Amino acid sequence: MVLNGPLILVETVNQMNPVFPDYTRVPMETNKTTKWKLLALAAMLSAGSASAADQGNSDMTQYYTGAAPVSAEEGDIVYDDVDYSADNMAASFYGNEGQSLQPVAFVGDQQLGSGVPTPSPMMDDSYIVSNGGGCSTGDCGNSYEMASSCGSACGGNCGECRQRPVRKMLKKHDVWMTAEALLWFTQARSTTPLITQSAAGTDPELDVAGTTTLFGGDESIGGDLSAGFRLDFGRNLNDDFGIGGRFWWLSESSEDASSGGTVNGNAFSYGRPFYDTNINSDNSILIASTGVAGNDDFEGSFSAESSLDIYAAEAYARMKMLSGSGFRTDLIGGFSHFGIDDTLTVNSTSIQTTDAIAGNIGDTTVLYDNIETENRFYGGQIGFETMVNRGKWSFKALTKVHLGNMEQIYRGSGLRTFTDAGFVTTTSTDGGVLALGDTYNTTALDEDKFTFAPEANVKLGYKFRPNVSMSVGYSFIYWDDVLLSGDNINNVYNGDGITFPPGAALAQPVSERKDSSLYTHGIDLGCVIDF
Known part of the structure; x- marks a missing residue:
């Protein structure tokens, strides 16, 4: 079924439990019911994700599609590179007429009491569902599936099937190694x-x-x-x-x-x-x-x-001092050793000819x-390193002094x-x-x-x-x-x-x-x- 027109929610009486009202999604002239608990769960999930994005230890302010953002931390949810734009979702879900409506997130595979397939909550990522009939989940291949089951008979017509986002937990990078050529x-x-x-x-x-x-x-x-x-x-x-x-x-x-x-x-x-x-x-x-x-x-x-x-x-240790959305400043301290060797050689031979x-x-x-001459430095170091991430770009600034x-x-x-x-x-x-x-x-x-010995270093990086x-x-x-x-x-x-x-x-x-x-x-x- 294709829905047109604005969507509103109205309160109805729950016949099984009159104390708790039900909410009905009404597309102007059609009333469809759903359970309030599921909507509450969706609201909690949305609020929880927004709260997590505001935490000081997180480097993310939103969820991303495509490659994992450089600033994402352990436990953040990221998506594979699939097009789930709002325009595509609206074009599929509401047809090709005026696309001024915003996507509505439903809990579950479909709205109760309705044959209209609905997407699972995908945060800001939209989802294109099928507007064809008779398709079953999995009919579009192993990597594609329908948003809901439409029946057992497919007839080879899957409509507009799209791939579901693959959710992955971003793992923290515990070990780092940098190799640089010096000129x-x-x-x-x-x-x-x-x-x-x-x-x-x-x-x-x-x-x-x-x-x-x-x-x-x-x-x-x-x-x-x-x-x-x-x-x-x-x-x-x-x-x-x-x-x-x-x-x-x-x-x-x-x-x-x-x-x-x-x-x-x-x-x-x-x-x-x-x-x-x-x-x-x-x-x-x-x-x-x-x-x-x-x-x-x-x-x-x-x-x-x-x-x-x-x-x-x-040999050094680093401890986080400040962090925020996309940046972090560490205190650096440790042991330093330098070797500076300077050698001068002059050789001459003079032979008398008269x-x-x-x-x-x-x-x-x-x-x-x-x-x-040999110079051997043994001492300590103290300084700061600041890292800023913006998408695939990163910038680092290191300033420290060696004393000894x-x-x-x-x-x-x-x-x-x-x-x-x-x-x-x-x-x-x-x-x-x-x-x-x-x-x-x-x-x-x-x-x-x-x-x-003061030292400074600035570095611009790009994540390939x-x-x-x-x-x-x-x-x-x-x-x-x-x-x-x-x-x-x-x-x-x-x-x-x-x-x-x-x-x-x-x-x-x-x-x-x-x-x-x-x-x-x-x-x-x-x-x-x-x-």
């Missing part, structure tokens, strides 16, 4: 000039016009893109508390320069600059040069490299320096080797020409310092699957007190200590130990899996 830039580092170049026939000294620095200098090392990865995993112990761990690592950030083999000074002069305390002026150790006044000619080679490695490991002034042809000087002890370790080692071509003898002396004083293999420069999201974000972290190799180079010494044979021991004035700050930042590309 970060680390702050450029500084050193004194280490390898210099000048035109042929001129000294490669810093105070000579036209001399350029090939390796070293102020903020000249690093600063390029470094790739890495970050893993974050954990488990929710209950709705308000969870524990997790995080590990991230950046690939080695390095800078290098090399002569590419033995070179002469016909095109350029190359040298290792230093400040000579004997003459109180800039000077250089010649690597390759031709026609420099007051010097014999040399050929040689050089190589220099600086590298920086950074990693982090964390003996017009001093020495012998073939005299060779090899200078090797290696300086390593930074263990700073300095190691400088080197070797000076001299070969006298005339007597075919070799003399080696421990210690290079760049290390601080005489602390090559001691712990005199090791220190422990209290430091802090019920348990899988892809994200893009930005991270920044800053260390207040770090020991770096380039800041602790001393290139002030007496030049006589370098000559062959050694005229005197290499003497360097004591220099101040220097600490500096360091930061890294960049883009994160990630995948989040909840299960």
Whole structure:
């Protein structure tokens, strides 16, 4: 039967129990009866669902069709992706005439005393029923069924059968795992000039016009893109508390320069600059040069490299502080460990090719320096993470600070080797020409310092699957007190200590130990899996 016109409810007398009235659904001119208890039950269900949506711990304000909303919590009812729009329901239930009526929810498969099939309560989801006759439940296939039984004879005509919504209880995601690719830039580092170049026939000294620095200098090392990865995993112990761990690592950030083999000074002069305390002026150790006044000619080679490695490991707990419809803020606290290793190596070989002034042809000087600094941070962390969900989109903001002890370790080692071509003898002396004083293999420069490291991260995610999201974000972290190799180079010494044979021991004035700050930042590309 097709109903047209507005619907009203009127009270009638219950013949079996006159104390309780019955309610009759009257479509203008037709009276059909139903039981008030069933209508009361439907009203209670509607009121209960509205109350649940208003609870502070719920991230839902309504029921959804299709994929489960990102913000739904455990116990919420969600529906499969089926079209139950009000327009479709009205078109089927009331015909194709003026569709201004709102759907009415009935309890049970049909209204008592009526042959009109009626849908079960589906909250805001409408339901299309059959307007054909003679169909039985299940006649439209395993995944489709009629709203009510119309009889035993179908005759192959099921009318407008539609699939019932499949109700599912959304399960809480107890475990999470995030894997991210890191594309970060680390702050450029500084050193004194280490390898210099000048035109042929001129000294490669810093105070000579036209001399350029090939390796070293102020903020000249690093600063390029470094790739890495970050893993974050954990488990929710209950709705308000969870524990997790995080590990991230950046690939080695390095800078290098090399002569590419033995070179002469016909095109350029190359040298290792230093400040000579004997003459109180800039000077250089010649690597390759031709026609420099007051010097014999040399050929040689050089190589220099600086590298920086950074990693982090964390164990943390998270506790819910605030939550509402589609958002949540957690307090983060736990243990933090960072490792920052900076290594600087410079190696040069000078071979004398003339003996017009001093020495012998073939005299060779090899200078090797290696300086390593290690920074190990052990401390705690505290901060906040806020998550906002809107449908399949999510946004996270993390801000925290790491506080604790930074263990700073300095190691400088080197070797000076001299070969006298005339007597075919070799003399080696421990210690290079760049290390601080005489602390090559001691712990005199090791220190422990209290430091802090603020960190921030923002992330935008999109849920492609019920348990899988892809994200893009930005991270920044800053260390207040770090020991770096380039800041602790001393290139002030007496030049006589370098000559062959050694005229005197290499003497360097004591220099101040220097600490500096360091930061890294960049883009994160990630995948989040909840299960």
